[in-house]
Amino acid sequence: MTEPSERPLDPARASEHLRFVxxxxxxxSLGLGVGFFAVAGVLYEDGAAFWVWAILFxxxxxxxxxAYLLASRSRDPEYAEYRNLVIDSAAGGVWIAVMHFxxxxxxxxxxxxxxxxxxxxxxxFFARTALAQVVACLTTWAILxxxxxxxxxxxxxxxxxxxxxxxxxxxxxxxxxxxxxxxxQNKQLAHISRTDPLTGLQNRLHWDDSAAATMTHCVRSDKNxxxxxxxxxxxxxxxxxxxxxIGDAVLRRVADTLHAVTRQTDTASxxxxxxxxxxxxxxxxxxxxxxxxxxxxxxxxxxFDDAPALRCTVSIGLASTGAKTISAAMWMxxxxxxxxxxxxxxxxxxxxxxx
Numbered sequence: 151m152t153e154p155s156e157r158p159l160d161p162a163r164a165s166e167h168l169r170f171v172x173x174x175x176x177x178x179s180l181g182l183g184v185g186f187f188a189v190a191g192v193l194y195e196d197g198a199a200f201w202v203w204a205i206l207f208x209x210x211x212x213x214x215x216x217a218y219l220l221a222s223r224s225r226d227p228e229y230a231e232y233r234n235l236v237i238d239s240a241a242g243g244v245w246i247a248v249m250h251f252x253x254x255x256x257x258x259x260x261x262x263x264x265x266x267x268x269x270x271x272x273x274x275f276f277a278r279t280a281l282a283q284v285v286a287c288l289t290t291w292a293i294l295x296x297x298x299x300x301x302x303x304x305x306x307x308x309x310x311x312x313x314x315x316x317x318x319x320x321x322x323x324x325x326x327x328x329x330x331x332x333x334x335q336n337k338q339l340a341h342i343s344r345t346d347p348l349t350g351l352q353n354r355l356h357w358d359d360s361a362a363a364t365m366t367h368c369v370r371s372d373k374n375x376x377x378x379x380x381x382x383x384x385x386x387x388x389x390x391x392x393x394x395x396i397g398d399a400v401l402r403r404v405a406d407t408l409h410a411v412t413r414q415t416d417t418a419s420x421x422x423x424x425x426x427x428x429x430x431x432x433x434x435x436x437x438x439x440x441x442x443x444x445x446x447x448x449x450x451x452x453x454f455d456d457a458p459a460l461r462c463t464v465s466i467g468l469a470s471t472g473a474k475t476i477s478a479a480m481w482m483x484x485x486x487x488x489x490x491x492x493x494x495x496x497x498x499x500x501x502x503x504x505x
Contacts (some may be wrong), residue, residue, distance in 0.1 A: 167228040175218040178433040180320050186210035188255035189245050191309030239263050239279035242288030255310050309359040349405030352419040360417045360480035368471045375439035378428040379467045379485045383497040385424035394458045400462050406450040411441050442466045442500040463498035
């Protein structure tokens with residue numbers, strides 16, 4: 151572990167560190183709370199002094215709150231909490247020596263304190279805390295005169311059962327919760343990596359994969375698909391005259407139109423600054439042309455509150471899969487050629503590539 155930085159943490163990191171401290175507080179409260187009974191069984195049999203019981207009570211029921219306050223009010227809560235975890239392990243070593251190595255509760259303390267350290271900080275952190283536990287145990291054992299009584303009576307075993315069952319279940323539940331959180335975050339990251347933030351459509355990064363997958367599917371299943379390329383006419387002039395916020399509004403309007411005409415089997419993408427693509431599955435040329443006209447007229451009819459005089463249009467090129475289209479790149483070239491013809495013909499038009 152590194153020393154805490156002299157500079158204060160940014161709010162996002164500080165909030166995450168405090169959540170970490172809160173998770174450890176709950177686990178520490180539960181673990182020490184049920185671990186109390188395992189140690190208490192041995193102390194009761196040995197007739198421990200009152201002050202030993204007082205220390206055990208403090209460690210089990212007051213220390214978790216004190217550790218939480220120390221960490222949460224620290225300049226670096228995460229660093230402070232890792233330090234508290236080292237103290238937990240050292241305290242466990244002390245109690246193992248105080249119990250004269252009574253095998254069942256001692257083994258439980260050693261294993262449970264090791265498991266949660268691995269879960270929190272990995273094997274390197276476990277090694278550090280295990281060293282603290284061993285040193286504290288041997289030091290306490292020497293101070294007590296090296297007593298050794300490893301045998302566990304039935305009352306001690308019964309007193310250890312809550313710790314034996316409850317704490318492992320809590321650790322497993324916490325690990326499951328963290329795993330579910332990681333899965334959700336991975337799904338969110340995957341969605342973000344595939345999505346254009348302005349329009350909500352699939353971005354260019356994954357467009358090539360979608361086009362190639364569609365081509366493969368059409369060839370293997372003998373199905374048909376139509377690729378629609380949409381380009382906003384004179385988009386640079388819109389940005390230059392009305393400003394980029396209006397240009398963004400135009401792009402969002404095109405995206406909203408594509409969302410409206412897209413079925414679950416279709417794929418809509420923003421593949422460039424003002425260029426969009428829509429793959430229409432199981433669609434013939436006439437149906438695709440009708441959908442393209444809907445897109446064209448919807449954009450043409452759009453009005454913008456911040457630019458009432460603005461009238462924007464799109465040019466659209468269509469290309470179908472077929473015998474002459476043997477790759478996604480060729481499919482794209484056919485649609486792009488049709489789009490170019492629509493531009494050359496005066497814009498605001500739909501043109502289909504020759505079969």
